[in-house]
Amino acid sequence: MSKDIKETFWKSLADSPYVMIGLTGERDHNIPMNAQLDKYANSAFWFFTSTDNRIAPGGPAMAQFSSKGHDLFACIAGTLRTETDRTVLDKLWNNSIEAWYEGGKSDPKLVLLRFDLDNAEIWTADASLKGLFKMATGLTMKEGELGQHAEVAL
Structure with missing residues (x-):
């Protein structure tokens, strides 16, 4: 099950790469960010941001994700780090990112976080037919009748 749910997660994130992210242990609210994905890197994704953004210092972080169709939800733990590999920045750079940075790739406030x-x-x-019937009639639901849940290593 965990392999299938991981694949479903990555597909859903690619379809709508928006997450709420915040540094673990901070009392600041999480912020919406656009995750930059690399189909060959299944243990990381990236965020373009500015040096004055509250997540820019990096460190332990949590991200929350809800798929476009609201049929998959995830809470992701990891660590934010400044990406220093310029080839990654060049690979992920696009016009919608450039619109945010007056100085382009050389903007002094630009930071790429991994x-x-x-x-x-x-x-x-993803409710089963039996699960939908139980919900409609008020019968007791059992685990798995409304969808799946898994704790997975990414």
Whole structure:
């Protein structure tokens, strides 16, 4: 089950790469960010941000994700680090990112953060026919009748 749910997670994130992320242990609210994905890197994703953003210092972090169709939810633990490999920046750079940085790739406030993923809890909301019937009639639901849940290493 965990392999299937991991694959579903990555597909859902690629379809709508928006997460809420914050540094673990901080009392600041999490912020919305656009995850930059590399299909060959299944243990990390990246965020373009500015040096004055509250997540820019990096460190242990948590991200929350809800798929476009609200049929998959995830809470992802990992560590934010400054990405120093210029080839990664060049590979992920695109026009929608450039629109945010007046100085382009050389903007002094630009920082690329890599989110090294540790693990996640993932839930799917894919009710079985039996589960839908139970919900409609008020019968007691059993685990798995509304979807799946797994703790997975990413």
